[in-house]
Every structure is written in structure tokens, then in C-alpha cells.
Amino acid sequence: MKKIAVFTSGGDAPGMNACIRAVVRTAIFRGLEVYGISHGYDGMIKGSIKKMQSHSVSNIIQRGGTILKTARSEEFRTKEGRQKAFDQLKEFGIEGLVAIGGDGTFTGAKILHEEFGIQVIGCPGTIDNDIYGTDYTIGFDTAVNTALEAIDKIRDTAAAHDRIFFVEVMGRDSGYIAIECGIGGGAEFVMVPETQTDLKKVVKALKNLRKTKSSSIIVVAEGGDEGGAETILEKVKQKIQDPEKEFKVTTLGHIQRGGRPTARDRVLASRCGMAAVDGLIEGKTNCMAGVVNGDVVYTPFADCIGKTKPLKEDHLKLIEILSI
Numbered sequence: 001m002k003k004i005a006v007f008t009s010g011g012d013a014p015g016m017n018a019c020i021r022a023v024v025r026t027a028i029f030r031g032l033e034v035y036g037i038s039h040g041y042d043g044m045i046k047g048s049i050k051k052m053q054s055h056s057v058s059n060i061i062q063r064g065g066t067i068l069k070t071a072r073s074e075e076f077r078t079k080e081g082r083q084k085a086f087d088q089l090k091e092f093g094i095e096g097l098v099a100i101g102g103d104g105t106f107t108g109a110k111i112l113h114e115e116f117g118i119q120v121i122g123c124p125g126t127i128d129n130d131i132y133g134t135d136y137t138i139g140f141d142t143a144v145n146t147a148l149e150a151i152d153k154i155r156d157t158a159a160a161h162d163r164i165f166f167v168e169v170m171g172r173d174s175g176y177i178a179i180e181c182g183i184g185g186g187a188e189f190v191m192v193p194e195t196q197t198d199l200k201k202v203v204k205a206l207k208n209l210r211k212t213k214s215s216s217i218i219v220v221a222e223g224g225d226e227g228g229a230e231t232i233l234e235k236v237k238q239k240i241q242d243p244e245k246e247f248k249v250t251t252l253g254h255i256q257r258g259g260r261p262t263a264r265d266r267v268l269a270s271r272c273g274m275a276a277v278d279g280l281i282e283g284k285t286n287c288m289a290g291v292v293n294g295d296v297v298y299t300p301f302a303d304c305i306g307k308t309k310p311l312k313e314d315h316l317k318l319i320e321i322l323s324i
């Protein structure tokens with residue numbers, strides 16, 4: 001193997017730049033040529049491919065977003081699109097790929113490998129932490145800390161007015177961000193896509209809130225089974241018509257995707273990036289480099305995509321117990 005390329009795809013995540021840096025520098029250290037593909041699979045199709053040097057990744061370890069840009073490509077979903085992408089890779093003589101992203105990115109990488117035999121290793125880059133084969137994904141820790149900072153601020157104003165706040169965090173199919181924010185932010189309830197929300201129980205508890213409780217925070221994952229925070233608020237309001245209780249909604253949205261990556265995300269990103277390059281050199285393919293119990297582990301894409309990483313039951317219980 002002489003030439004490899006790296007790209008980011010799907011939703012950006014803080015720490016993707018640290019991962020790009022690790023891939024580029026490890027590749028150069030190991031004597032490979034390394035290319036950057038911009039705008040994910042879209043850029044691969046269009047041949048937006050540039051050679052990278054060690055200095056191309058200077059001063060990016062602390063920056064959110066991705067210097068390689070990202071996209072969700074419709075054309076790559078077609079066989080013709082993937083053929084175009086592969087032809088571009090061939091044109092540049094690229095023999096191995098590092099794909100940084102989430103399950104959509106890995107699904108594309110798996111198909112590309114299966115159709116054209118190109119070697120490819122993934123790095124888990126998504127704020128959602130919903131990838132099997134790694135304890136944490138790159139960007140998750142930063143997103144949780146960003147949301148937590150916002151929740152702390154909401155708590156101040158909630159307490160000042162004795163209000164009940166529904167705070168919506170990201171997570172279309174996954175409740176990891178909501179759970180961590182719920183524990184860290186001292187939420188009364190957390191609503192996540194993975195478990196059925198007992199709305200009756202929530203309503204009952206909100207009706208009976210202790211008078212001494214000056215504020216209440218309910219964290220809702222955007223993909224919650226009962227809907228997002230606005231929808232839940234409407235449902236709750238219909239059941240609680242108490243002029244003493246004032247409800248508000250805050251949707252945190254894309255601020256969770258930006259910002260300086262935390263130390264944990266930078267270290268994870270650096271380890272996964274280096275492991276991806278070393279894996280390619282060793283001949284590994286069709287798999288993701290993640291970290292499980294502190295060690296680098298390669299997990300087949302089929303498992304990363306096909307298996308679910310279940311939420312920890314005791315985490316949900318923890319919120320219930322600590323919110324009395």
C-alpha cells in the first residue's frame with residue numbers, strides 16, 4: 001500500500017479534525033502518500049481529492065467541524081454513483097480509505113469494499129454514540145458537555161421562575177446524549193427513542209412535584225417515542241391545567257455539533273485515526289477502529305451497522321432515583 005485517502009461524511013462531530021490529523025500524520029510517518037477527499041462521498045464522485053502534507057493538518061486539533069467538509073450524498077446510493085467514485089480513486093491510485101463518520105458512512109464504505117474490493121477502515125465520528133464496536137464515538141463527549149452547559153444555564157432561569165423546562169437534545173435514533181445530560185444535569189426525567197415513555201407516570205410526577213423543588217428539567221431526545229419536546233409539552237399541557245405550573249421548551253439543536261473538542265474526544269480521535277492507518281497497512285478492511293475498555297478494537301462494519309449498542313439500564317434507574 002502506497003496511497004491512502006481520508007474523508008468525513010454524514011453529520012460533523014467535534015474531534016473529526018483531530019482524527020484527520022492523526023490519519024494524515026500516521027500515514028506520512030509510515031511512509032505513505034495521503035490524500036484528503038472533500039465533502040464525503042459527493043467529493044469522491046466529483047474527484048475533489050487533494051494530496052495532504054503534515055502541515056495541511058497543523059493547528060486543527062482544537063477546532064470543531066471538519067476541514068474536509070462533509071455531506072450526505074444521494075448519488076452515492078446508486079451503483080452509477082459508486083462506480084464514478086471508484087473510478088476517481090483509481091485515477092489517483094488510491095488503494096486504501098479511512099472513512100470518518102457514523103452508520104450511514106460505514107454502510108457506504110461496506111458497499112464500496114464489497115463492490116470494488118477497495119480496502120477501507122472506519123473511525124466512529126458522530127455525536128450520537130450509537131455505533132456498536134466502540135464505547136464512545138468521536139464528538140459525543142463534546143456534545144454532551146455543550147448540552148450540559150446549556151442545561152446548567154436553563155436551570156438558573158428555571159429556578160428563578162419556578163418553571164418546568166423540556167430541553168430537547170439531539171439523537172434521532174439514540175438516547176445517549178439525553179441520558180448523559182440527564183444524569184449530569186440532574187434531570188427529573190429523560191425521554192429516549194430506545195425505551196417506551198410512560199407519559200402517565202411523567203404527568204403524575206409533575207402534578208405532585210414537591211413544593212420545595214424550585215425547578216424541573218426534563219431532557220427529551222429529538223427522536224423520543226412520544227415525539228420531540230414541543231409535542232410532549234402539548235401532550236402534558238392537556239393533562240395538567242394548573243395555572244401554578246409554567247412550562248417552557250428549549251431546543252438545543254446544532255450548537256451540540258460545534259465547538260472545541262474535549263480532551264477525551266481529541267484522544268479518542270487520535271487513537272482511532274492512527275489505528276485506522278495501521279490497520280490498512282496490516283491488510284485489515286471492511287471494519288471500524290474503535291476503543292472498547294481502553295483498547296483499540298477492529299469491528300466488522302456489518303456489526304457496527306447491524307448490531308445495536310444498548311443503553312445501560314442502570315443509567316435510566318439512576319435518573320429516577322436521584323430525582324426524588
Ligand code: F6P
Nearest residue numbers: 011102126127128170171172257
Ligand atoms: O447523526 C448526528 C445528528 O446530529 C443527529 O443527532 C441528528 O438527528 C442529525 O444528525 C441532524 O442532521 P442534520 O444536521 O442533517 O439535520
